[in-house]
Amino acid sequence: MNKRMAPYYWMTVPAVVLFFVFMTLPAIQGIYYSFTNYNGFGKQYDFVGFKNYFNLFRDDNVGNAYWFTFKFAIVVTILTNILSLLIALGLNAKIKFRNFFRGIYFLPNILSVLIVGYIFNYLFSNVFPIWGQNLGINALSTNILGSESLAWIGIVIVAVWQSVALNTILYLAGLQTISPTLYEASSIDGAGKWREFWSITFPLIAPFFTINMVLAMKNSLMVFDQIVALTNGGPGRATQSISHLIYTGGFEGGEYAYQSANSVIYFIVIAVISILQIRFLQRREMDL
Amino acid sequence: MRSRLGTNWLVMLLVVLGTLFILFPLYMTVTIALKNPEQMAQSVFAIPTTLHWENFASAIDMTNFFQSFRNSAMVTASTVVLTLLSNSMVAYAISRNMEKRKFFKGLYYYFVSAMFIPFPIIMLPIVKLTSSLEMTNLLGLTLLHTVYGLAFNVFVYVGYIRSIPVTLEEAAFVDGATTWGTFWRIIFPLMAPISATVGILTCLSTYNDFLLPLVIISDPSQYTLPLVQYVFQGQFNTDFNLAFASYLLALLPMIIIYLFAQKWIINGVTQGSIK
Numbered sequence: 001m002n003k004r005m006a007p008y009y010w011m012t013v014p015a016v017v018l019f020f021v022f023m024t025l026p027a028i029q030g031i032y033y034s035f036t037n038y039n040g041f042g043k044q045y046d047f048v049g050f051k052n053y054f055n056l057f058r059d060d061n062v063g064n065a066y067w068f069t070f071k072f073a074i075v076v077t078i079l080t081n082i083l084s085l086l087i088a089l090g091l092n093a094k095i096k097f098r099n100f101f102r103g104i105y106f107l108p109n110i111l112s113v114l115i116v117g118y119i120f121n122y123l124f125s126n127v128f129p130i131w132g133q134n135l136g137i138n139a140l141s142t143n144i145l146g147s148e149s150l151a152w153i154g155i156v157i158v159a160v161w162q163s164v165a166l167n168t169i170l171y172l173a174g175l176q177t178i179s180p181t182l183y184e185a186s187s188i189d190g191a192g193k194w195r196e197f198w199s200i201t202f203p204l205i206a207p208f209f210t211i212n213m214v215l216a217m218k219n220s221l222m223v224f225d226q227i228v229a230l231t232n233g234g235p236g237r238a239t240q241s242i243s244h245l246i247y248t249g250g251f252e253g254g255e256y257a258y259q260s261a262n263s264v265i266y267f268i269v270i271a272v273i274s275i276l277q278i279r280f281l282q283r284r285e286m287d288l
Numbered sequence: 289m290r291s292r293l294g295t296n297w298l299v300m301l302l303v304v305l306g307t308l309f310i311l312f313p314l315y316m317t318v319t320i321a322l323k324n325p326e327q328m329a330q331s332v333f334a335i336p337t338t339l340h341w342e343n344f345a346s347a348i349d350m351t352n353f354f355q356s357f358r359n360s361a362m363v364t365a366s367t368v369v370l371t372l373l374s375n376s377m378v379a380y381a382i383s384r385n386m387e388k389r390k391f392f393k394g395l396y397y398y399f400v401s402a403m404f405i406p407f408p409i410i411m412l413p414i415v416k417l418t419s420s421l422e423m424t425n426l427l428g429l430t431l432l433h434t435v436y437g438l439a440f441n442v443f444v445y446v447g448y449i450r451s452i453p454v455t456l457e458e459a460a461f462v463d464g465a466t467t468w469g470t471f472w473r474i475i476f477p478l479m480a481p482i483s484a485t486v487g488i489l490t491c492l493s494t495y496n497d498f499l500l501p502l503v504i505i506s507d508p509s510q511y512t513l514p515l516v517q518y519v520f521q522g523q524f525n526t527d528f529n530l531a532f533a534s535y536l537l538a539l540l541p542m543i544i545i546y547l548f549a550q551k552w553i554i555n556g557v558t559q560g561s562i563k
Contacts (some may be wrong), residue, residue, distance in 0.1 A: 007467035011381035012395060015374060015438060016506045022435045023402055026413035033413070040412070087306060093299040103550045104307045107314075110546050110553065112496040116522070119313050122528060127316065127332055161309070165556065173558045189426045211562065222406055225498050228518065243499075246408040251503070256412055263409040271404045 032259040040256030051191060052261035062262060064237050065245040066269075072152060072241070073220040076159045080216045081209070084164045088171035089201075102172070109165035115227025120158045121145065124230075148238045151231050155239055158226050167212045174208030175201070210281040217277060221270055242266050318537075320531040328529070343533035350523070351516045351534050357541070360495060360512040363426050367433040368487050375438055375486065376479055378443030378470055384454070385448075396446065401409045402439035407499060415503050424506050432504065433494050441486050444560055448482040449475070488549075488556035495542060513538040 034052055038045035056062050091102055108116070126144040132140025139198070144150040178201065186196050202209075223242045227233055233240035240248075246266065250259035321327070321343055323336045347353065378399075385392040393405045418428050452475065498514040505511060511519065517538055524531030546553060 004467055011377045015378040026410035029413035030409050089301045090299050093296045095300040101303050106554055110542050112514050113307040114498045119317055202327050243408045250412045267409045270406050
C-alpha cells in the first residue's frame with residue numbers, strides 16, 4: 001500500500017514548495033511589511049504597528065483610487081452583462097453565418113489589453129474628435145481622456161469592448177443548454193417573446209449569470225493595463241485604480257510598507273466582495 | 289412557428305452592425321500601420337492608396353521585434369508545457385486522495401483559495417524575492433506564470449479527473465503498474481480534452497500578460513512583446529504609423545493562431561470558465 005501512496009505525495013511536493021515560496025511567503029511578507037515603515041530598499045526599518053492602516057483611511061489618494069475603482073467596476077460589470085446577454089441572444093437566434101459571427105465577437109478576448117488600450121488611446125485623441133467636430137457634438141470634439149470628469153468613461157468603453165467577448169461566449173454556452181421543447185411548449189401556451197425571456201431563458205441561465213457577474217466584477221476591480229495604456233491614472237489622479245496606486249506608490253514613490261498595507265486592505269475587499277456576490281447570486285438561483 | 293425556421297433578418301442586421309464596433313479599431317490599426325503621415329493628413333479613415341510596408345521594417349528594427357517575439361514565444365511555450373505536466377500531476381494526486389486523506393483535502397483548499405488573492409498583494413515582495421534569487425529573467429517569468437496558474441488549473445483539473453472512473457486505475461494496479469506508470473500512461477492521455485482547455489487559457493494569459501514582466505524583467509534583451517510596446521511608447525509619440533505597425537506585429541501571432549484554432553479556443557475558454 002505504501003508503495004502506491006508514496007508517489008502521490010511526491011507528485012505534490014514540487015508544487016507545494018514552489019507555491020509556498022512564490023505565493024504564500026510573499027503574501028506573508030507583504031502583511032509583515034505593512035506593519036513597518038520600510039521604503040523598499042536598504043535594510044533599515046522600524047515597526048510602526050497599525051499606523052499605515054490608520055493613515056490609509058485619511059489619505060485622499062487612497063480614497064480616490066477606491067472610489068474610481070468601484071465606480072468603474074460596477075459600471076463595467078452591469079454594461080458588460082447587459083450587452084453580452086443581448087449579443088448572445090442574437091448569436092443564438094436563427095441567423096446566417098452564425099459560427100463566423102461568433103468567431104468575430106470573441107476576437108477581442110484574445111488581444112493584449114495593453115495594446116488594445118494604446119489603439120483606443122489614439123482613437124480617443126485623434127479619431128473620435130474629428131467625428132465630434134463634423135457632427136457638431138461638443139462632448140466628442142475633444143479628447144475625453146484629457147478631461148477629469150470624462151476620462152473614466154473612456155476606460156469603461158475600452159474595458160467593456162474587450163470583456164463583452166468572454167461573457168457573450170459564456171452566455172451562449174448557457175443558452176445552448178436550454179431544450180428547444182420548452183420554447184415550443186411556451187409558444188403553444190401563447191407566451192410572447194418578452195414573457196418567454198423572463199420565464200424561461202433568464203431563470204435557466206442563472207448559473208451563467210452568476211459566473212459572468214463574478215468574473216466581470218473581479219477582473220474590473222483589478223484593472224491595471226488599461227489605465228497604463230489610456231491615462232496613466234490622470235488627469236491628475238482622476239483615473240488611478242487601486243492596483244495602479246499600489247504599483248506607482250510602492251515602486252516609484254518610496255511607499256513600500258504603506259502600499260503593502262493598502263494591498264492587504266485591497267485583498268480583504270476583493271475576497272469579501274467575491275464571496276458575498278457568489279452567496280447572493282447563488283441564493284437567487286435557488287429562488288428562481 | 290414559422291419564425292423559428294427562417295432567418296431572423298432583424299437580428300441578423302443588428303449582429304452585423306455589432307461586428308462593425310468590434311472590427312473598427314482593428315480596421316484602423318491595419319490601415320494606420322500601412323499609411324504614411326501625408327496620407328493620414330488627407331483622411332484618417334480612408335483605405336490607404338499606397339501601402340507603406342517600410343513601417344513594419346522600421347518597427348521591427350526599432351523594437352527589436354524578433355528578439356522580443358522569441359522571448360514571448362519561449363516564455364509562453366515553456367509555461368504551457370510546464371503547466372500541463374506539473375499542474376495535471378498535482379491535481380491527480382489531490383483528486384484521487386482527497387476523500388480519504390486530510391492532507392490532500394487541505395492541499396486542495398490551500399491551492400484553490402489563492403484564486404482570490406489579487407496580484408498586487410504579492411507584487412512588492414515578489415520583486416525583492418526574484419532579484420535576490422537572480423530570477424529576474426525569462427526562466428523566472430516562466431516559473432512564476434506556472435505557479436500563479438496553479439490555483440485555477442488545479443480547480444479545473446480536479447473537477448475533470450473526478451469524472452474519470454477509478455476502476456481503470458485499479459485494473460492497471462492489478463496488472464502491476466506503478467502509480468507513476470498509471471498516471472503517465474492512462475490518466476494523462478485521458479485528460480487530453482481538459483489539458484487543451486488549460487493549455488489554451490495558459491497560452492492566452494501568458495502571451496498577453498503585462499504586469500508580471502513589467503515588475504520582474506529589468507534587462508531589455510529579455511523584454512516580452514507587451515513590455516516592448518510599453519517601453520517604446522514615448523518614442524512612438526511622434527510617429528503613429530510606426531507605433532501601429534508595431535502594435536499589429538505584436539497582436540498578429542495570436543490572431544493567426546486564433547484564425548486556425550478558433551473553434552478549439554472558444555470551446556476551451558468556455559469550458560475553463562464554467563468549471
